Amino acid sequence: MSEEAARDLIALPEAGMNNEIPSNGGVPVIGVxxxxxxxxxxxxxxxxLLVGPCLNGDSKVNTGAEVGNSEVEYIESENLNDVEDVDTxxxxxxxxxxxxxWILVCEALNDVRRLSLFHKxxxxxxxxxxxxxxxxxxKNPRSAVxxxxxxxxADIFKAYCDSIVDLMxxxxxxxxxxxxxxxxxxxxxxxxxxxxxxxxxxxxxxxPKLQPNLKHRNPRIRAKASSCFSRSVPRLxxxxxxxxxxxxxxRIAASQLSDQLPESREAARTLLLELQNIYEKALNVTxxxxxxxxxxxxxxxxxxxxxxxEHFCQSKLSPLSAxxxxxxxxxxxxxxxxxx
Numbered sequence: 001m002s003e004e005a006a007r008d009l010i011a012l013p014e015a016g017m018n019n020e021i022p023s024n025g026g027v028p029v030i031g032v033x034x035x036x037x038x039x040x041x042x043x044x045x046x047x048x049l050l051v052g053p054c055l056n057g058d059s060k061v062n063t064g065a066e067v068g069n070s071e072v073e074y075i076e077s078e079n080l081n082d083v084e085d086v087d088t089x090x091x092x093x094x095x096x097x098x099x100x101x102w103i104l105v106c107e108a109l110n111d112v113r114r115l116s117l118f119h120k121x122x123x124x125x126x127x128x129x130x131x132x133x134x135x136x137x138x139k140n141p142r143s144a145v146x147x148x149x150x151x152x153x154a155d156i157f158k159a160y161c162d163s164i165v166d167l168m169x170x171x172x173x174x175x176x177x178x179x180x181x182x183x184x185x186x187x188x189x190x191x192x193x194x195x196x197x198x199x200x201x202x203x204x205x206x207x208p209k210l211q212p213n214l215k216h217r218n219p220r221i222r223a224k225a226s227s228c229f230s231r232s233v234p235r236l237x238x239x240x241x242x243x244x245x246x247x248x249x250x251r252i253a254a255s256q257l258s259d260q261l262p263e264s265r266e267a268a269r270t271l272l273l274e275l276q277n278i279y280e281k282a283l284n285v286t287x288x289x290x291x292x293x294x295x296x297x298x299x300x301x302x303x304x305x306x307x308x309x310e311h312f313c314q315s316k317l318s319p320l321s322a323x324x325x326x327x328x329x330x331x332x333x334x335x336x337x338x339x340x
Contacts (some may be wrong), residue, residue, distance in 0.1 A: 072106050072144040077155055082118045083111060090115070090122060097133035102145050105137060109148040116152075116159035127160065131167050138174040147189050150178060154193040157200045165205045172197070172209060173221065176228075180220035194228055203232040204240060214256065223263035226256050230267040234274055238282045241275075246283055247316040250275055254321040257328065269328050276309055276329045 083089040089111050096108025112130055115123045123130065134156070137149035153171060156164060175197070179190035198206065210232065213225035233241070233249060241249065253275065256268035307315075309329065313322045 072103070072148065074147060074151065075110065077113065077117065077151070077158070080110070080114055080117060083114045086115070086119050086122055090126070093123075094126065094129060094133065097130070097137070102140070102142050105140075105145055106148045109134070109137060109145075109152045112152045113155040116155045120159045124163075127164065128167055131156070131164065131171055135170045135174055138171075138178060143183060143186060146178065147186055150175065150186070150189040150193050154189075154196040157193070157196045161200045162202050162205055165201065165209065168197075168201075168209065173213070176213060176216075176221045176224040177218070179224050194224065195231075198228050198231045198235070203235040204244070206232050207236075207244065211252065214252065219260045219264075222256075222259060223261040223267070226259070226264040226267040230271040230274075233271055234278075238278060241278060242283065246275060246279060247312075250313065250325065251317065251321070254317060254325050257324050272325055272328050279309055279312065 093108055093111055093115070096104050096111065099105050099108070112123075112134065134149050134152055137145050138153070140146050140149070153175060175190050175193050179187055179194055181187055181190075207229065210225050210229045213221055214229060216222050216225065229252070236244060250272065253268045253271040256264045257272075259265055259268070310326055313325050316322075317325065
């Protein structure tokens with residue numbers, strides 16, 4: 001082999017050579033193939049990362065559960081635009097929500113949001129059917145449909161407030177369930193929808209809807225219901241708590257102190273501390289005066305002091321429940337004293 005040929009062989013890159021040595025012992029045959037050194041990395045990244053447009057112009061990274069959903073844009077309520085034609089949107093709304101094309105379903109759910117926020121009166125007559133189909137979308141295994149339905153639920157609560165109370169039972173159960181699922185972006189959206197519910201629906205109407213879910217067989221639903229219940233009670237105000245019955249609220253909170261999940265127990269503790277604060281500031285009751293039966297010696301007697309929180313709990317609860325409630329409230333009070 002000439003020196004020039006040898007130099008050419010040495011100059012070839014090692015990564016791109018396939019050396020085959022013939023059986024007759026002749027000169028090796030060298031094949032060069034084009035190799036993309038980043039191809040393996042690209043293949044590895046492809047299924048784990050999708051980038052889709054975001055409303056504010058930045059790139060939105062969808063990972064994990066959101067793979068395949070890059071066509072869907074999650075628009076915050078304040079950034080929603082009005083529908084182009086109200087009549088057309090209303091005529092096609094139910095058909096879109098029932099479609100087997102999940103992208104069309106998401107578009108219809110966004111129309112539900114727009115109509116709720118901009119033309120809520122126009123959708124009132126079909127609200128029952130709309131909510132039923134929104135619940136169906138909440139059960140959809142495709143996460144993009146589910147999240148869009150959750151966002152639609154939040155806007156429905158904001159728009160219709162107390163008028164949907166009679167329609168909200170199946171919607172409530174699904175939101176409680178979705179807020180406790182493993183997919184983080186679904187949980188976060190459902191949690192926002194539950195906050196919208198406790199913000200826009202009157203607590204006097206909402207609490208009776210939440211109460212059965214405090215005993216639900218699914219512990220995660222119980223936990224989320226307990227958090228919503230705890231968040232709603234203070235919105236009753238003093239007069240509302242009087243009307244609902246503070247002893248009933250204390251019993252409900254006491255029953256959650258022994259629940260399986262920490263979230264339920266923490267919500268119960270928060271509620272009990274709130275009830276104790278309200279009771280001691282505004283609801284503690286002075287015992288009624290005792291009037292002597294002798295008309296000639298009319299006298300009024302009675303302890304001028306108010307009934308303490310401890311005495312009230314012991315008189316209204318079973319011994320075990322009273323002990324559990326007072327342990328929570330007294331320990332917290334002792335902690336505040338020590339901290340000060």
